Amino acid sequence: MLADYTRSFGNYIADPDGNKLLDVYAQIASIPLGYNNPALMKAAQSPEMVSAIINRPALGNFPSHDWANILETGILKVAPKGLSQVFTAMAGSDANETAYKAAFMWRRQRDRGGPAVEFTEDEMQSAMNNQAPGASQLSILSFKTAFHGRLFGSLSTTRSKPIHKLDIPAFDWPQATFPQLKYPLEDYAEENAKAEADSLAEVEDLIKNYHVPPCAVVVEPIQSEGGDNHASPEFFRGLRAITKKHGVLLIVDEVQTGVGATGRFWAHDHWGLPTPPDIVTFSKKAQTAGYYFGDPSLRPNRPYRQFNTWMGDPARALLFRAIIDEVQRLGLVERTAEVGDYLYGRLEALAAKYPGEFRNLRGKGMGTFIAFDSPRRDAFLAKAKRFGVNIGGSGQSAVRLRPMLIFEKQHADILLNAFEKIVTTWDQ
Amino acid sequence: MLADYTRSFGNYIADPDGNKLLDVYAQIASIPLGYNNPALMKAAQSPEMVSAIINRPALGNFPSHDWANILETGILKVAPKGLSQVFTAMAGSDANETAYKAAFMWRRQRDRGGPAVEFTEDEMQSAMNNQAPGASQLSILSFKTAFHGRLFGSLSTTRSKPIHKLDIPAFDWPQATFPQLKYPLEDYAEENAKAEADSLAEVEDLIKNYHVPPCAVVVEPIQSEGGDNHASPEFFRGLRAITKKHGVLLIVDEVQTGVGATGRFWAHDHWGLPTPPDIVTFSKKAQTAGYYFGDPSLRPNRPYRQFNTWMGDPARALLFRAIIDEVQRLGLVERTAEVGDYLYGRLEALAAKYPGEFRNLRGKGMGTFIAFDSPRRDAFLAKAKRFGVNIGGSGQSAVRLRPMLIFEKQHADILLNAFEKIVTTWDQ
Incomplete structure (x- = not known):
C-alpha cells in the first residue's frame, strides 16, 4: 500500500486518495506515538536534530560533546534494571549481531583468562x-x-519461515523448541507446564552437548514474527537459571516487544527475574537501535573490536529521547496496559460469540500485544482494509495487533466493530 | 576527540573549547560537503525531512506515495552506468550483506532453472x-x-586486521591476494603487472577450485581500511573478464570510494569496463546506503526474500538527494579531480624533499583519495593535531587523506604546510 504520510495523523494512516485506515500494524510495530505527533515534530525541527542530520559523526572516534548527555537523558534513562550501559546500532538486525559479537568476545576472553591476556599468534593468523x-x-x-x-549472523538464529532463509549460507548453530502453549491457558495448565519444562530441558541439553557450544541463548519475550508465541514468566525464570548455571549469556531480543506495548516498558519486566538478562536488544518503536548490558566484562577489552563508522545515529537517538519524554509525560505505558486489558476482554467476548473465527486468543495482561489465529487469515487481513483497519499477520495463521501507544478505548471499539463485520460478511 | 558540531564549519571541525582543525578525515570519509553546509541545513529543515524523521515507514510494505520520486530524483540519478535499480540499506555493512544475499539467491535461482522453479521440500526443511x-x-x-x-557475513569477507575479526565465527570463504604495487609505479611497471596477473590467476583458481564455490567476487576500487592499496584499471578489467567467464558476479564495494572523492562520481568509472559491475554498494558520503544493480534476475523472485522492517531510511535518502544536487550544481567532482591533481603534485615535491618521510605516495589521478606511508605513522597522526589538522591512518603504516568534496587548493596548501612542519620538528 502506498501511504501519504503528510495526511496521516495519530492512529490513522492515509493513502494518496485521502482514505484513512485505523493502523494497528504501525509500520511493523515501529511507530510509537502516532503519525505526525506534534511533540516529535517539534523535536525533529530542533537545532540539535538539524545538526545531527547534517553533521553525522563517526561516533566511536568523534562523538559530539553532548553525546553522553543525550544518552543519559534518553536511551539510558529507560535502560532495563541492572543494565547501565549501551552500545548503539542502526536497526534490529545489527543490534542483535553486535550483541552476539559481544557474547563471543566475552566468552573467549573468559576462557582465555581475562581481558589482559594477549591474543596468541595462532589466533591472530587463523x-x-x-x-x-x-x-x-x-x-x-x-x-x-x-x-x-x-543479516548473516542474525539470520542464522532466525527460524521463522523458509522464505526468510532459503539460499543464504548459515552457521551451524543450535535451535531448541519454543513451548507451544495451548489456549485457553487455564484449560491446559499441566500440558503447557510440561511443554515449557521440555523446552528448558532441551535448552540445557543443547548447551551441554551441542557440537558447536553456545556462548549465549537469544530469546524474544513473545515470538513476534513467528506467530505471537508466548511463554510463562516461570519459563523465562527457568531460562535465566539454566544460562546462569552453565555460564552462558541470556540475550533478550526486545526489538518488537520493547518500548511499552506489553504494558511494561520492557516485556521482560513481566518475568520477575532474580537477576537481569545479560543483554537486551532494542529497535523499532525506539526508532533507533542497540543493546543494553551491565557486566563490564561485556565491554570489549581493546579499541576497534566493537566498532563501525557510524555506530548508531544521533538523530534517531534524539528522536527516542523525545519519545521517552512523551511516553513518561502522558503515562502511555500504563495507559497501554489499561487499554490492552479492555481490548483483551472485549476480544474474549467476541471469540466466545464467534469461536471458530478467533482462535487461541493470547496476550492477556500484555497490554495491546494481542493476537489470535484466524482460519482464513490472509482473507481476514485483506478484508480488514475494506472495513477501515490496517492490520498485520505473523506466523502461519496469526492476526497480530500492534497498535501504537496512543491507542485508546475508542479505537479498540472501532477495531472490534470492524472485526465483527469481517467475520459476519464472509459471503459478501 | 570530543567535537562540537555546532561550532564546526566547512572543512573545519571544532572541539568544545572552540579549537578548530582542518579535517581531512571527515568522520571516516563520510562527510561529503562540510560541516553545517547551508544547502543541507535547508534540506534538513524541510517539511519532507521532518515527516521522514517522525513518520518512518516500513518501506517494503508502506512506502510513501513520493518514495519512487525521491529515488528517481536522488539515489537513482547517480546510479552507475548500466545499474538502473537500487536496494536501499542503512550502512556499509548491511549494504554489502544484502548484496551478498542477492548474489546467493541469484546463483541458486540460476542453478535451479529460473525464477519460476519451486523450492523443494528438502530445501525448505534444511x-x-x-x-x-x-x-x-x-x-x-x-x-x-x-x-x-x-557484521557476520561482511566480516567473513573483511581481511584487514586480526583485531577486526578475533573471536567472531566466520564462514569458510576464500581470499585472493590483492596486488601489492610498488611505487613509484613507473619504476616497477613490469613487477606490478606481474603482481596483478598473479592475483588474477589466483582469483580464477579459487573460482574454479575452492571447496566452497564463490558465487561472487567483492572488491574495493581502492582498499581503504587495508592501507590504501591500489590496482590498475587493467587489473579490474581482468577481474570483470574472469568473473564474466565463470558466471560469477562482480560486486564493487564503493562504500568508501564512492561519491566523488576520486575525481569521478564512482571510482570504478576510472576503469573503462566493457560491461558494468553486477552490483555496486555505497554508503558513507552518500549518508545513506544500499546497492545498485542492473540485471532483473538479481531481483528476488518472491516477496519477503530481500526484506526487513525499515529497508533504509527516507530521511537519509532525502539528504543524499540534497548532496547530489549540491555536488552537481557546484561541479564538486570535477573540482575534486583538479584539487587532487594539485595536491598530489605538491606531495610529490614534498616526498622528493623528505624521501624518508613520505613513502609510496599513491592515488595519482584519483582526486583527493591520496595516501602515503610514514615510518612513524601513529606519531605523525598525533602530531598533525598539534599543527591544526585532523587526519586518519589505515593499514599498518598509511596516512590516508579523505578530505571532503569542498576541499580547495587553499586547504591543500594549509595541509602541506602542516606536513612539512610535522616532519621537520620530530625532536621538538
Whole structure:
C-alpha cells in the first residue's frame, strides 16, 4: 500500500486518495506515538536534530560533546534494571549481531583468562583465514519459530519461515523448541507446564552437548514474527537459571516487544527475574537501535573490536529521547496496559460469540500485544482494509495487533466493530 | 576527540573549547560537503525531512506515495552506468550483506532453472536447520587486506586486521591476494603487472577450485581500511573478464570510494569496463546506503526474500538527494579531480624533499583519495593535531587523506604546510 504520510495523523494512516485506515500494524510495530505527533515534530525541527542530520559523526572516534548527555537523558534513562550501559546500532538486525559479537568476545576472553591476556599468534593468523582458533567455534542458541533479523549472523538464529532463509549460507548453530502453549491457558495448565519444562530441558541439553557450544541463548519475550508465541514468566525464570548455571549469556531480543506495548516498558519486566538478562536488544518503536548490558566484562577489552563508522545515529537517538519524554509525560505505558486489558476482554467476548473465527486468543495482561489465529487469515487481513483497519499477520495463521501507544478505548471499539463485520460478511 | 558540531564549519571541525582543525578525515570519509553546509541545513529543515524523521515507514510494505520520486530524483540519478535499480540499506555493512544475499539467491535461482522453479521440500526443511541444500554451500570471494564491514557475513569477507575479526565465527570463504604495487609505479611497471596477473590467476583458481564455490567476487576500487592499496584499471578489467567467464558476479564495494572523492562520481568509472559491475554498494558520503544493480534476475523472485522492517531510511535518502544536487550544481567532482591533481603534485615535491618521510605516495589521478606511508605513522597522526589538522591512518603504516568534496587548493596548501612542519620538528 502506498501511504501519504503528510495526511496521516495519530492512529490513522492515509493513502494518496485521502482514505484513512485505523493502523494497528504501525509500520511493523515501529511507530510509537502516532503519525505526525506534534511533540516529535517539534523535536525533529530542533537545532540539535538539524545538526545531527547534517553533521553525522563517526561516533566511536568523534562523538559530539553532548553525546553522553543525550544518552543519559534518553536511551539510558529507560535502560532495563541492572543494565547501565549501551552500545548503539542502526536497526534490529545489527543490534542483535553486535550483541552476539559481544557474547563471543566475552566468552573467549573468559576462557582465555581475562581481558589482559594477549591474543596468541595462532589466533591472530587463523582469524585472518576465518579459521579456528581465531574465528571461534562457538554458537548462539535460538528457538524454533524465532525471528532475530536477516543479516548473516542474525539470520542464522532466525527460524521463522523458509522464505526468510532459503539460499543464504548459515552457521551451524543450535535451535531448541519454543513451548507451544495451548489456549485457553487455564484449560491446559499441566500440558503447557510440561511443554515449557521440555523446552528448558532441551535448552540445557543443547548447551551441554551441542557440537558447536553456545556462548549465549537469544530469546524474544513473545515470538513476534513467528506467530505471537508466548511463554510463562516461570519459563523465562527457568531460562535465566539454566544460562546462569552453565555460564552462558541470556540475550533478550526486545526489538518488537520493547518500548511499552506489553504494558511494561520492557516485556521482560513481566518475568520477575532474580537477576537481569545479560543483554537486551532494542529497535523499532525506539526508532533507533542497540543493546543494553551491565557486566563490564561485556565491554570489549581493546579499541576497534566493537566498532563501525557510524555506530548508531544521533538523530534517531534524539528522536527516542523525545519519545521517552512523551511516553513518561502522558503515562502511555500504563495507559497501554489499561487499554490492552479492555481490548483483551472485549476480544474474549467476541471469540466466545464467534469461536471458530478467533482462535487461541493470547496476550492477556500484555497490554495491546494481542493476537489470535484466524482460519482464513490472509482473507481476514485483506478484508480488514475494506472495513477501515490496517492490520498485520505473523506466523502461519496469526492476526497480530500492534497498535501504537496512543491507542485508546475508542479505537479498540472501532477495531472490534470492524472485526465483527469481517467475520459476519464472509459471503459478501 | 570530543567535537562540537555546532561550532564546526566547512572543512573545519571544532572541539568544545572552540579549537578548530582542518579535517581531512571527515568522520571516516563520510562527510561529503562540510560541516553545517547551508544547502543541507535547508534540506534538513524541510517539511519532507521532518515527516521522514517522525513518520518512518516500513518501506517494503508502506512506502510513501513520493518514495519512487525521491529515488528517481536522488539515489537513482547517480546510479552507475548500466545499474538502473537500487536496494536501499542503512550502512556499509548491511549494504554489502544484502548484496551478498542477492548474489546467493541469484546463483541458486540460476542453478535451479529460473525464477519460476519451486523450492523443494528438502530445501525448505534444511534451510530451517541451517543446513544444505536450503542453506547454500556457496561463498563470496574477497581479497586479502580488504574491508567490507563487521557484521557476520561482511566480516567473513573483511581481511584487514586480526583485531577486526578475533573471536567472531566466520564462514569458510576464500581470499585472493590483492596486488601489492610498488611505487613509484613507473619504476616497477613490469613487477606490478606481474603482481596483478598473479592475483588474477589466483582469483580464477579459487573460482574454479575452492571447496566452497564463490558465487561472487567483492572488491574495493581502492582498499581503504587495508592501507590504501591500489590496482590498475587493467587489473579490474581482468577481474570483470574472469568473473564474466565463470558466471560469477562482480560486486564493487564503493562504500568508501564512492561519491566523488576520486575525481569521478564512482571510482570504478576510472576503469573503462566493457560491461558494468553486477552490483555496486555505497554508503558513507552518500549518508545513506544500499546497492545498485542492473540485471532483473538479481531481483528476488518472491516477496519477503530481500526484506526487513525499515529497508533504509527516507530521511537519509532525502539528504543524499540534497548532496547530489549540491555536488552537481557546484561541479564538486570535477573540482575534486583538479584539487587532487594539485595536491598530489605538491606531495610529490614534498616526498622528493623528505624521501624518508613520505613513502609510496599513491592515488595519482584519483582526486583527493591520496595516501602515503610514514615510518612513524601513529606519531605523525598525533602530531598533525598539534599543527591544526585532523587526519586518519589505515593499514599498518598509511596516512590516508579523505578530505571532503569542498576541499580547495587553499586547504591543500594549509595541509602541506602542516606536513612539512610535522616532519621537520620530530625532536621538538
